[in-house]
Amino acid sequence: MRRDLRCTDNATLAQALATCDAVYVAFVFDTTILDALPRDDRRVAFIHDSVGELATTLDEAGGALLVRHGDPAAEIPSLAKSLDVQAVFAGRDYEPAAVTRDRSVARALEDLGIAFEVVKDQVIFEASEILTAQGEPYSVFTPYQRAWLKQVRPVDLAPHGRQADRRHLAVPPGGKERFPSLASMGFEISDARRMTLPAGESGARQLLDDFLPRMAHYHERRDYPAVRGPSYLSVHLRFGTISVRTLAREAHAAMLRGGEAGSGAQTWLSELIWREFYFMILHHHPGVVARAFKPAYDAIEWASGKAADADFQAWCEGRTGYPLVDAAMRQINQTGYMHNRLRMVTASFLVKDLGIDWRRGEAYFARALNDFDLAANNGGWQWAASTGCDAQPYFRIFNPVTQSEKFDPQGRFIRKYVPELAKLPDKALHAPWRADPQTRLDAQVELGRDYPAPRVAHDVARKETLARYAVVKSPAASNMRDEDVNADG
Structure with missing residues (x-):
């Protein structure tokens, strides 16, 4: 089991049960991934809870879950050898590091005379x-x-597998094993840090x-x-x-x-x-992990130096002076979740208002998002940066104020995550610097003290972005006009 922590409609498990007389089910808490994570990473708690429910489900079905904590490239061949199995089944993974890992496992199993079969399960x-x-x-x-x-x-x-197939589930010769705790793997996740979503198949x-x-x-x-x-x-x-x-x-x-x-x-x-x-x-195109899907855009000169680092830190902490952007960044920092519309808004702001390399934002989301997935995260960031798979050209630039006015008109979301602005009237909430001084005074909002002034002026930043991208723009884009697309939506 890897990215398929369930018994219901599990293509890999179904194929193993249909093919083999006895099937052992295993999960590895992968140290090559876990060792780099903070000790209170809420995703680890979610996985642990989900694997725990999976273990209970298998136990009730007459089987057992074998859990290991280590490098799967070593743990899986070792476990396969100790159980004297003829084949190992796993769901196919598409991330470059996972592909490399699976090749290593396949070679080790081949040396042991054990087959390695990967099954399509993550996608249609x-x-x-x-x-x-x-x-x-x-x-x-x-x-x-x-x-x-x-x-x-x-x-x-169509779903894969039938309940009756579970009669082939097997328990290891030594009997059922103790399920490891988070603490035994070096993690300590407080209740405040856990996801609010229910875990496992039932969740x-x-x-x-x-x-x-x-x-x-x-x-x-x-x-x-x-x-x-x-x-x-x-x-x-x-x-x-x-x-x-x-x-x-x-x-x-x-x-x-x-x-x-x-x-x-x-x-x-x-x-x-x-x-x-x-x-x-x-x-x-596995190269997109490090480079632009559209190679020409690797030539863009992104903002760098102390000023850019300070801008990036302000973006990370929700201190840009643009309320919707700041609310979204505080949401991800507090909960590990960010609304999809806001992922586009915050990404566009980092790249096209602050002029910062999309890869820095992508890496931040990778650490912060509960649902981080390399393919989707990379694709979304390259879409926002106009370096990826997008039919529209580089001058699609989200206006953080109009996005705020359109999609959070009463400011309910902003007031939740930026409470220092809560007393501002709806009209002034989306761009506090435009409000008259008395309105800000009445709402107890002093720019620079209670809430930051905007780090950039959007109209100025937009012109700088157009100039930055124009140097490497595609021939298709050069034949288009701003009014041909929703360039500042």
């Missing part, structure tokens, strides 16, 4: 299953999505049941951070406590039924397809 379509008419991978989302929708069939979304099912009645309005509500619009299932999808087939099946069925629920379901399914698109991009 992977690698080269969806290609252009010329047999090439897509580089723009919309045509990829059309091809995805045209190709998908009921069998692609994922609870969230899905809550979302399904709301899915019809997803397209109308998803952009408003103060509204309960999203499914909040991204962290469960990330760690596989629910299968992508389950989610896509619900969305696809509702979309085909049409009617009132159709638009919301179609938009939500589109988000799941974006996830697969970025997995595909990472598979075919």
Whole structure:
């Protein structure tokens, strides 16, 4: 078990149970990942809770979960040898480091005469299953999505495995083992640091049941951070406590039924397809981990030096002087979650208002996000920076004030995370520096004391960004005008 911490609709487990007379189930707390994390990382607690529920489920089904703490490149071959198995099954992973790890495991198992089989489970379509008419991978989302929708069939979304197959689950010769504590692995996560989301398969099912009645309005509500619009299932999808087939099946069925629920379901399914698109991009272009998808944009000269470092730190801490940006950054710092609309707004602000390299923001999100996924995080940041898979050119620049006015009009989200501005009237809340002095005085907001003045003027920063990108702009972009796109939305 890796990114598939569930027994229900687990393609890898189903294939092992259908193929083998006896199946041992294992999970490795991977020290090559964990050792670099802070000792109070809330994601580790979520994984630990989810693995604990998985162990209970397997126990009730007559099996057991073998848990190890170490480097899987050594632990899995050692465990396979000690159990005298003929094959090891695992869900296919697409991240470059995971691909390298799996090759190492495969070689070690081959030396032992043990087969290594990887199974598609994280996605509906992977690698080269969806290609252009010329047999090439897509580089723009919309045509990829059309091809995805045209190709998908009921069998692609069908669940894997049956409850009866669990009769092949096996318990190790030495009996069931003790489940390790977080403390025994060097972690101490307080209740305040834990995710508020329920963990495990049961937690994922609870969230899905809550979302399904709301899915019809997803397209109308998803952009408003103060509204309960999203499914909040991204962290469960990330760690596989629910299968992508389950989610896509619900969305696809509702979309085909049409009617009132159709638009919301179609938009939500589109988000799941974006996830697969970025997995595909990472598979075919692993270099995007360190470089721009559009190579020309690696020539951009990003802001650097002490001033840029100070700007970056202010962005990280939610002290930019732009309330919506600051509220979003405080949300991620406090909870590990950030609303999808705000991920775009904050990323655009870092790159196109502060002029800071997108890779610095990507790395910060990787440390902070509960649902961090390399493919999606990289794809989202490169989209925001206009260096990635985006049909629109570089002069799409989010205006943090108009975004605030449009998507948090009453300031409910801002007031929650930037309480020092709570007494400002709605009209003044989105750009406090524009409010007349008496309004700020009445609200007990003194710029520079109670809340920072803006670190940059958006209109000035926008011009600087256009000049920075114009040096390396693509031929397609050079033939377009600002009014051809929503350049400052």
